Amino acid sequence: MRVRQIAVAAAAAALALTAAGCGSDTEAPGGSEAKSVLQKAKESKKLVIGVKFDQPALGLKKPDGTVEGFDVDVAKYVAKELGVPESGVEFKETTSANREAFIQSGQVDLVFATYSITDERKQKVTFGGPYYVAHQDTLVRADDNSIKKAQDLKDKKLCKAAGSNSYKRVIDPPPDGQLDIDATPVDASSYSECVAKLKNKALDAVTTDDLILAGFANQQKGTFKVVSDPFSDEKYGVGMKKGDTETCNAVNAAVTKMFEDGTAKTLLEKHFDGTGLKLDFEVPKAEGCA
Amino acid sequence: MGEIFDFSPIFESFDRVWAGFQSTIQLSVASAILSLVLGTILVAMRVAPIPLLRAAGTIYVNAVRNTPLTLVLLFSSLAISDTLHIVVSDVPRTNYYWFGVFGLSAYTACFVCEVLRSGINTVPLGQAEAARSIGLTFAQSLRIIILPQAFRTVIAPLGSVFIAMIKNTTVVIVASYAEAAAIMKDLFEDYSASLGIFIGFAIGFMVLTLPTGYFFGWLAKRLAVAR
Numbered sequence: 001m002r003v004r005q006i007a008v009a010a011a012a013a014a015l016a017l018t019a020a021g022c023g024s025d026t027e028a029p030g031g032s033e034a035k036s037v038l039q040k041a042k043e044s045k046k047l048v049i050g051v052k053f054d055q056p057a058l059g060l061k062k063p064d065g066t067v068e069g070f071d072v073d074v075a076k077y078v079a080k081e082l083g084v085p086e087s088g089v090e091f092k093e094t095t096s097a098n099r100e101a102f103i104q105s106g107q108v109d110l111v112f113a114t115y116s117i118t119d120e121r122k123q124k125v126t127f128g129g130p131y132y133v134a135h136q137d138t139l140v141r142a143d144d145n146s147i148k149k150a151q152d153l154k155d156k157k158l159c160k161a162a163g164s165n166s167y168k169r170v171i172d173p174p175p176d177g178q179l180d181i182d183a184t185p186v187d188a189s190s191y192s193e194c195v196a197k198l199k200n201k202a203l204d205a206v207t208t209d210d211l212i213l214a215g216f217a218n219q220q221k222g223t224f225k226v227v228s229d230p231f232s233d234e235k236y237g238v239g240m241k242k243g244d245t246e247t248c249n250a251v252n253a254a255v256t257k258m259f260e261d262g263t264a265k266t267l268l269e270k271h272f273d274g275t276g277l278k279l280d281f282e283v284p285k286a287e288g289c290a
Numbered sequence: 291m292g293e294i295f296d297f298s299p300i301f302e303s304f305d306r307v308w309a310g311f312q313s314t315i316q317l318s319v320a321s322a323i324l325s326l327v328l329g330t331i332l333v334a335m336r337v338a339p340i341p342l343l344r345a346a347g348t349i350y351v352n353a354v355r356n357t358p359l360t361l362v363l364l365f366s367s368l369a370i371s372d373t374l375h376i377v378v379s380d381v382p383r384t385n386y387y388w389f390g391v392f393g394l395s396a397y398t399a400c401f402v403c404e405v406l407r408s409g410i411n412t413v414p415l416g417q418a419e420a421a422r423s424i425g426l427t428f429a430q431s432l433r434i435i436i437l438p439q440a441f442r443t444v445i446a447p448l449g450s451v452f453i454a455m456i457k458n459t460t461v462v463i464v465a466s467y468a469e470a471a472a473i474m475k476d477l478f479e480d481y482s483a484s485l486g487i488f489i490g491f492a493i494g495f496m497v498l499t500l501p502t503g504y505f506f507g508w509l510a511k512r513l514a515v516a517r
Contacts, residue, residue, distance in 0.1 A: 096479055100482035186383075187463065187466045189464050193466075200368075202372035202382075
């Protein structure tokens with residue numbers, strides 16, 4: 001008897017789950033009920049924004065629970081322009097792997113998380129911005145003079161962080177990669193581990209977006225330097241639900257305003273001054289809301 | 291729904307997925323052998339008549355078994371290899387493979403040791419006494435009389451230890467050796483995380499662990515000690 005009750009309950013739960021799954025599937029892509037993020041922001045004065053929690057100078061959670069960084073500051077500025085005060089912004093951690101899933105399921109309204117605009121991702125989410133164009137660069141130890149440009153990476157040990165394909169651009173030839181340099185990849189679980197290994201000479205270089213590298217260089221001043229030989233453009237966009245053109249246009253207006261009123265320059269200097277990185281204070285060319 | 295259960299990323303990058311599982315298998319096989327050897331040495335220490343050996347064995351097992359595997363592996367690669375600059379090979383991937391194996395074996399050996407010790411407890415005391423009375427030394431009685439019987443009684447639980455170990459290889463990325471789980475993270479980055487990729491890798495691991503379980507079950511039945 002008991003067993004049967006449990007079985008019935010399990011079956012009911014399974015049914016509810018599948019029903020919920022189907023429901024969200026039909027509603028999600030721009031259903032008539034769905035409100036745009038802009039409308040939600042104006043009505044409720046609240047936004048849930050996805051940022052990284054582990055990226056120094058971009059999105060980093062501090063022991064007191066607050067988050068700080070360039071992405072976070074840009075998010076606050078854009079939120080204000082959309083009519084949401086700083087107190088109405090809730091920051092939620094998004095990682096590289098779950099950004100699309102969080103946007104599609106509506107767990108976050110907007111994502112500011114070193115989110116490069118790519119053609120593959122455009123098929124799943126709509127991008128506002130870009131609010132900054134980062135370039136892939138290389139981080140080395142401050143006392144290492146053997147690597148002055150990307151080509152010097154030949155036969156050097158290069159970090160390959162799990163879940164990131166930055167190393168491919170150095171090692172592989174096009175179309176998957178770019179430079180086709182014969183460097184030795186060394187696996188690591190994350191970029192923070194790459195940096196730890198760089199510090200104790202287990203590897204020679206870490207390559208990824210210059211803003212991320214500058215963040216690490218800033219965290220441990222004097223230990224590392226950015227080589228400043230940029231290749232590739234990484235357009236940092238604002239991720240939102242596919243098809244939310246209304247919000248996307250509002251975000252683009254906010255980003256343009258941020259550069260025109262000088263806020264962008266202040267924020268960039270606040271987070272990246274003194275890292276040897278050449279900063280760009282021009283409004284990045286908008287991608288258009290598709 | 292269709293998009294969630296999309297298995298195409300697994301097939302599109304099948305060579306990478308296969309390479310990842312090959313790394314997992316290589317890790318598992320080497321760690322299984324090494325942890326079996328280490329575990330046997332440890333259990334010999336724990337039942338030895340010399341108090342110092344017994345204490346050393348007990349301290350090792352209790353210290354390592356109660357430390358998270360992530361920390362054991364980090365210690366193995368970051369502390370021993372990177373900081374102290376002790377390297378097995380100049381090729382980073384080979385080097386970290388071995389430090390991954392060392393870390394995983396050091397951890398798994400504790401469980402092997404405890405399983406074997408429970409096996410030794412099933413061998414009737416009279417057998418040890420008989421062995422001693424015909425003049426066998428401690429090492430001889432352990433090797434010829436006690437351990438062979440102990441091994442045969444604990445084959446099934448040893449299987450469980452090895453299944454757990456195969457799944458534990460997914461942590462080895464912290465020791466800088468990329469295996470199947472790290473490849474899964476790469477696929478998440480390339481295709482964005484989807485249930486299809488996740489289920490694909492879960493099936494991959496079951497292909498490794500299910501036969502292991504059946505094999506040990508079969509072996510246990512075949513070699514059971516009739517008492």
